[in-house]
Amino acid sequence: MRTRTRNRVLAGTALALGALSVATPAFAALPAPAADAYVVSTEALGGMVAVAPSPESTYPAGGTRTLVGLTIGPVATNSTLTATTAGDPAAGTSSASATVDKIGLNLGVASVSLTGVNSTCNATPTGATGSGLIAGGSVSVAGIPTNLQANAPANTKVSIPLVGSIVLNEQTTDANGVLTVNAVHITLLPSLNGANLVIGHASCGGAEPAASVPMINPSVAGVGGGAVVAGLLATVYLRRRDAKGAVPSA
Numbered sequence: 348m349r350t351r352t353r354n355r356v357l358a359g360t361a362l363a364l365g366a367l368s369v370a371t372p373a374f375a376a377l378p379a380p381a382a383d384a385y386v387v388s389t390e391a392l393g394g395m396v397a398v399a400p401s402p403e404s405t406y407p408a409g410g411t412r413t414l415v416g417l418t419i420g421p422v423a424t425n426s427t428l429t430a431t432t433a434g435d436p437a438a439g440t441s442s443a444s445a446t447v448d449k450i451g452l453n454l455g456v457a458s459v460s461l462t463g464v465n466s467t468c469n470a471t472p473t474g475a476t477g478s479g480l481i482a483g484g485s486v487s488v489a490g491i492p493t494n495l496q497a498n499a500p501a502n503t504k505v506s507i508p509l510v511g512s513i514v515l516n517e518q519t520t521d522a523n524g525v526l527t528v529n530a531v532h533i534t535l536l537p538s539l540n541g542a543n544l545v546i547g548h549a550s551c552g553g554a555e556p557a558a559s560v561p562m563i564n565p566s567v568a569g570v571g572g573g574a575v576v577a578g579l580l581a582t583v584y585l586r587r588r589d590a591k592g593a594v595p596s597a
Contacts, residue, residue, distance in 0.1 A: 479530030
């Protein structure tokens with residue numbers, strides 16, 4: 348009889364623990380928080396050289412990187428370019444931002460002018476949010492300008508005849524929960540080498556907090572938590588009763 352009772356108590360405790368394990372929070376797939384930011388990056392275009400991500404900040408180690416003006420390849424600006432990343436392993440969070448007041452691009456068959464570029468990304472253990480916005484901009488082909496929407500909704504696509512396409516506030520999330528934001532992503536036609544140009548890049552991903560302790564989900568704490576406590580107390584009671592009823596050895 349005692350063996351049957353003990354088995355029932357242990358089975359109940361295991362069931363309660365199983366309920367608690369189901370309630371364990373789901374965290375991002377990265378082993379640690381990560382982030383990356385840069386203001387401009389372009390592939391080679393015609394006779395113009397490619398531009399490596401500039402300036403670029405990566406977490407870890409993070410921090411702020413700046414350039415005062417940049418004239419190389421198709422890029423021309425006198426403004427300050429700023430890229431910043433940060434993170435907190437204890438909280439499982441990360442952040443990234445990229446900004447520049449004014450920047451121009453020479454695409455050969457067209458020119459691009461952008462103002463107020465500001466991309467941000469903020470990640471927690473359960474997800475990431477961000478935006479890539481411009482205050483204004485235009486693309487000029489044969490002297491005819493096409494205005495670009497300020498503060499455009501995510502993944503706004505604009506087709507530019509004879510040039511290619513532009514995605515404003517481009518946002519994508521990978522399998523690890525890392526969000527990538529590009530304020531402006533230009534993809535040129537195959538006849539123009541199909542080059543990609545990115546202005547205002549910020550990406551970030553969260554992770555499980557370092558040395559975190561699984562918490563009881565409030566929705567099961569009243570039932571599952573109580574069942575665990577009751578099971579443990581019952582086990583202690585049975586052990587004590589068995590000890591009292593034991594026959595001393597000769």
